[in-house]
Amino acid sequence: xxxxxxxxxxxxxxxxKYVELRCDPISGHTALYWYRQSLGQGPEFLxxxxxxxAADDSGLxxxxxxxxRPEGSVSTLKIQRTERGDSAVYLCASKGASNTDTQYxxxxxxxxxx
Amino acid sequence: SQQGEEDPQALSIxxxxxxxxxxxxxxxxxxxxWYRQNSGRGLVHLILIRSNEREKHSGRLRVTLDTSKKSxxxxxxxxxxxxxxxxxxxxxxxxxxxxxxxxxxxxLLVRP
Numbered sequence: 001x002x003x004x005x006x007x008x009x010x011x012x013x014x015x016x017k018y019v020e021l022r023c024d025p026i027s028g029h030t031a032l033y034w035y036r037q038s039l040g041q042g043p044e045f046l047x048x049x050x051x052x053x054a055a056d057d058s059g060l061x062x063x064x065x066x067x068x069r070p071e072g073s074v075s076t077l078k079i080q081r082t083e084r085g086d087s088a089v090y091l092c093a094s095k096g097a098s099n100t101d102t103q104y105x106x107x108x109x110x111x112x113x114x
Numbered sequence: 115s116q117q118g119e120e121d122p123q124a125l126s127i128x129x130x131x132x133x134x135x136x137x138x139x140x141x142x143x144x145x146x147x148w149y150r151q152n153s154g155r156g157l158v159h160l161i162l163i164r165s166n167e168r169e170k171h172s173g174r175l176r177v178t179l180d181t182s183k184k185s186x187x188x189x190x191x192x193x194x195x196x197x198x199x200x201x202x203x204x205x206x207x208x209x210x211x212x213x214x215x216x217x218x219x220x221x222l223l224v225r226p
Contacts, residue, residue, distance in 0.1 A: 031212070033213060033214070035214075035216075040218075041218055041219075042202050042204075042216030042217050042218050042219050043157070043202075043214070043216050044216070045213045045214065045215065048211050048213050055211060056211045056213060059213075089155065091157065093157075093214075095212065102147060102159045102162050103147075103159070103212075103214060104159065105149075105156055105157040105158075105159075106156065107155050107156040108155050108156060110155075
């Protein structure tokens with residue numbers, strides 16, 4: 001596709017459940033990023049992939065959060081034992097190889113934990 | 115934690131007026147970018163300015179960067195009601211990851 005896509009667009013779950021959020025980056029982009037945005041705030045970095053490997057996961061808040069990118073394209077963000085505080089918009093972005101390339105964002109997944 | 119701070123937090127202007135938003139950051143950067151966001155969803159990239167650039171234009175947008183003061187400004191000229199949105203500056207972390215560190219944003223309202 002032409003842009004970054006994310007599915008689902010909205011996810012409502014109950015406290016304690018497991019969720020998976022999917023990101024399809026722009027074709028050919030080697031770098032992929034996950035961010036989380038709470039209401040009224042700017043996005044906050046979670047994890048960065050270069051190819052298949054997680055090059056920087058310093059933004060993951062705790063070990064309930066995990067992300068994979070097994071073939072260097074699609075990525076899945078996984079959240080175990082969800083808590084109400086996990087409610088936010090989860091944004092994915094991809095970027096080309098040049099250091100002046102911009103990050104292109106997907107529309108996000110709005111996660112609501114009841 | 116967020117590096118950038120936008121100023122003002124909210125701005126209300128009349129259509130046709132210019133809108134100026136400011137951003138300050140804390141650490142060394144490679145690039146600084148401005149993004150726009152409607153309704154709390156997709157971020158749209160507006161402009162990127164490199165650390166060795168001082169000013170950049172794109173249509174009705176003008177961005178300046180002062181690395182000595184660690185600050186940037188975004189000017190939107192001849193504003194339109196459709197410019198109503200939240201605007202964020204984002205700096206990279208100055209390392210090889212180019213992960214973005216966002217400010218808290220300026221909410222711009224352009225009144226028709």
